[in-house]
Amino acid sequence: MKKSKFPIHYQILLALLLGILFGYFLPAQVKYISWMGDIFIRALKMIIIPLILSSVISGVAGMGSAGDLGRLGLKTIGYYMFTSLIAILTGLALVNLIQPGTGVDLGLMQQTDELGLGSKSFRELLLEIIPVNIFETLVQGNMLSIIFFAVLSGFFINYTSEKSRKTLTAFFESFFELMMKITLFVIRFAPFGVFGIVALQVSRSADLAGLAGSMGRYMLTVIFGLLIHACISLPVMLRLMARIHPLRHYRAVSSALMTAFSTSSSSATLPLTIESVENNCRVSNKISSFTLPLGATINMDGTALYECVAAMFIAQAYGIELSFLQQMIVVFTALLASIGAAGIPMAGLVMISIVLSAVGLPLEGVGLILAVDRILDMFRTSVNVLSDTCGAVIIARSEGEKIFL
Numbered sequence: 001m002k003k004s005k006f007p008i009h010y011q012i013l014l015a016l017l018l019g020i021l022f023g024y025f026l027p028a029q030v031k032y033i034s035w036m037g038d039i040f041i042r043a044l045k046m047i048i049i050p051l052i053l054s055s056v057i058s059g060v061a062g063m064g065s066a067g068d069l070g071r072l073g074l075k076t077i078g079y080y081m082f083t084s085l086i087a088i089l090t091g092l093a094l095v096n097l098i099q100p101g102t103g104v105d106l107g108l109m110q111q112t113d114e115l116g117l118g119s120k121s122f123r124e125l126l127l128e129i130i131p132v133n134i135f136e137t138l139v140q141g142n143m144l145s146i147i148f149f150a151v152l153s154g155f156f157i158n159y160t161s162e163k164s165r166k167t168l169t170a171f172f173e174s175f176f177e178l179m180m181k182i183t184l185f186v187i188r189f190a191p192f193g194v195f196g197i198v199a200l201q202v203s204r205s206a207d208l209a210g211l212a213g214s215m216g217r218y219m220l221t222v223i224f225g226l227l228i229h230a231c232i233s234l235p236v237m238l239r240l241m242a243r244i245h246p247l248r249h250y251r252a253v254s255s256a257l258m259t260a261f262s263t264s265s266s267s268a269t270l271p272l273t274i275e276s277v278e279n280n281c282r283v284s285n286k287i288s289s290f291t292l293p294l295g296a297t298i299n300m301d302g303t304a305l306y307e308c309v310a311a312m313f314i315a316q317a318y319g320i321e322l323s324f325l326q327q328m329i330v331v332f333t334a335l336l337a338s339i340g341a342a343g344i345p346m347a348g349l350v351m352i353s354i355v356l357s358a359v360g361l362p363l364e365g366v367g368l369i370l371a372v373d374r375i376l377d378m379f380r381t382s383v384n385v386l387s388d389t390c391g392a393v394i395i396a397r398s399e400g401e402k403i404f405l
Helices: 008-025 027-032 034-061 066-098 122-127 134-140 143-157 162-187 190-203 208-242 246-252 254-263 266-279 285-298 301-317 324-340 347-358 363-370 373-398
Strands: none
Touching: 008 027, 008 190, 008 254, 027 034, 027 190, 034 143, 034 162, 034 190, 034 266, 034 285, 066 208, 066 285, 066 301, 066 324, 066 373, 134 143, 143 162, 143 285, 162 266, 190 254, 208 246, 208 301, 208 373, 246 254, 246 373, 254 266, 254 373, 266 285, 266 373, 285 373, 301 324, 301 347, 301 363, 301 373, 324 347, 347 363
16 A cells, blocks of 8 residues: 555544544434445455455465474464463453442343354354355354364465465465455545444444443453553563564554554454554564464454453442352453454454353343443454554564564
C-alpha cells in the first residue's frame, strides 16, 4: 500500500472519533451510514479464509525441512502459551484484589439463549481440529481445522517430487500474493467501514452510562488488566527477547490495532496485521505467514484474561467462593478456551460457557456481563492483535532476522 500524506491509522482514528460523535448525536440517522460497516466486514470476511489457507501453506512449504518447521512451531506455540498464561494470572490477581462482583445487582441479568452457548467437552473440541470434510470446514470457517489442514499440506509439499514441489509452492505463493493485493485494496476503505461500525455501536448504547455505574468495577478490572498486559508485560518481552523499543513497535502496528479496536475481530484484522508487520517491522514473509495466521486463531491473551475475570466476577456476584484449586481450574480452562475462540466479535463471550461449566458456575451468569461485553471486546481484541505482532517480531529476531524499528 502506498503511503499517503495522511496515514491510514490516522484516517482510522479520525473515522473512529467521527463515528462516536455521529452515533451519539444523530442515532436516528445511523441507518443511513451503517451499511458502510456492513460492506467492509463482508469484504474482510471474503478474504480471511483464502488468505489464511494460502499464507500458511506457502509459509510452511517455504520452510524447507521438518527441522525448521518443528523449531519455528515450537517457538510460536511456546510464546503464545506463555503470554496467555501471564495475561490470565494478571486478571486473576486483579479480580481477587478488586472483588468487582461483590454487591452486583443481579437484576441486570439478561437472557443468554441467543448466544447459542454450547456444552462441548475439551475432547470434542480437540477432535474437531481434524476436519472430516475439508470443503465443509472451509464453508463453515472452522479456523483451527483450516490451520491444521494448511500446516499438513505445506509440510508434505516438501515431500512430493521436485516438479510437484516447485509447481505447488509457486501456486500457493502466487495465490497468497493475489490475496494480499485484494487485501490491500479492501484496507483502503477501512476508515469508511470503521465510521459505520462505530456509529452503529454507539447509537445502540443509549443506556451505557447507567450500565457503567453498576458494572464499572468489573469493566475497570478487565480494562486495567489488559492495560497492564499491553503496557508492562508485552513491552518487557519485546525489550528482553527482541531488544526492540516498545513504543516504536506500537507505532509500526498502530493501524492494525486501530482496526482491531473498531472491528473487535482479530481475524478480520489479520490482513492489516500482516501488512504492518512485514512492511513496517520488516519481518519476513516466512515468519509472518506462519506466526500471524496461527496467532489470530490460538493466541488470545486479551480473551484469556477476560474469561478469567468474567468467571471470577460471576462467582462473586452469585456469592460463590472458589477455592485455590478451583481458581487454578479457571486459569487452565481459560487458557484452553481462549485457544478455541474464533477471531470474531463476541467469540470470547461464547467460550466463557466452557470456563463456567468447568467449575460448576451457572451459565445464566453470562447475562450479567452481556450488556457491556461489546465495549470490552474492543479492548481485548486489540490486546490479542498486539500480542500477535509482538510474537512475530520476537520469533523473527530469534531466527536471526534484523528488525528495523
